[in-house]
Amino acid sequence: LLTGEGSDELFGGYKWQASTIRLWRQSWLRRLFRPKAARDRKFARLRRAPFRNSIGRGSPWDRNIVLRALSPELNFLQTKLFDRLDGVSPDCDRAFLASCLYDLYSHLQDLLHRHDRLSMAASVELRVPFLENRLIDFAMHLPRRHKYRNRTGKWLLKKVAEGYLPRENIHAAKNGFEMSGAFSAGTQGLLRGGFLRDAMKWSASELDDLIDMAGSEESSRLRLVGMEMLLRLYLGGETAGSLTEALHAETRGAK
Incomplete structure (x- = not known):
């Protein structure tokens, strides 16, 4: 079987990645009326938790307490990835791309481990074509506008797929396998x-x-x-x- 795991992490397909853009984006109205000192304090706080993640999508306090309790090394990884992307501008794009990289290290590992256990238990060979080395390298170097554009995640991937798949399938609402x-x-x-x-x-x-x-x-x-x-x-x-x-x-x- 072929699975699409890795496409959301590499091409920006998760809602929490997109929500990161709103955290860092400053409208011209806010820049005009909000004091610079207040903006600096806000972004100083954001640097400690620069983007939302799959572990907890509430307030920064909620996210941090779960991360520190369960995976403290991932909590520090947020800031490290954000710092490594120094030079990417604007900051909202920088935080978005850092969030995608973070999910490669954290969320994707959890998914792949689960897939391996489930497929082997049923004697099924499972392959992940999006995690081919050259595709990973290509996707990791894409700018934000090729991953998230016009409120659409996986934008580039969907543009390519339009030549092969029905449009209603490509742009269908994301539907996870959630428990009741x-x-x-x-x-x-x-x-x-x-x-x-x-x-x-x-x-x-x-x-x-x-x-x-x-x-x-x-x-x-x-x-x-x-x-x-x-x-x-x-x-x-x-x-x-x-x-x-x-x-x-x-x-x-x-x-």
Whole structure:
């Protein structure tokens, strides 16, 4: 089977990458009426978290607390990539391209690992043609306008595809494979007194912050609860059946 993994990371196909442009873009009206000192303070804060990412798409505080807890090296990678693109202007383009590079290091690794496990479990050979070395090198050096233009992600890729595929397929709305919110409703309760809390050495206040975030953000909740379940399976000796019952119990308790 052929899969399109890598195209979003290389050609700017994710919504959170595009939202980064709005973070850094300054309209002429804001430049005219907003004091320079206020603008400088805003961008100084942005440099610590220069773009949005797939781990948490809320406020910068939400994103940083998850990154520091789960993948602190990726948190620092944001600023490193932004700094490496010094010279790219305007800054909104610089942050957008840094976001695409970041997803190559983080989000794509997660997807490829998942694909490998799923395909091998079904004895299926899976290939990723967008991750051919020459194509990666070509795409990494493209300017922002060839990746995101006219509010369209993967702009260049879609222009090429118009010669081969129906337009309605190329410009169809992006539709991810998401889990039902009902599956994880209330499961943040599993984090209290769990293995993940002890493994990460979270304080009581940090745990409360993460549980509050898990209650409001499904993507964060699925990651945190998923890690807790893995630890219970492989360290706690629990069975899939007992975990299923625990999930049902938490869901019932949340109603």
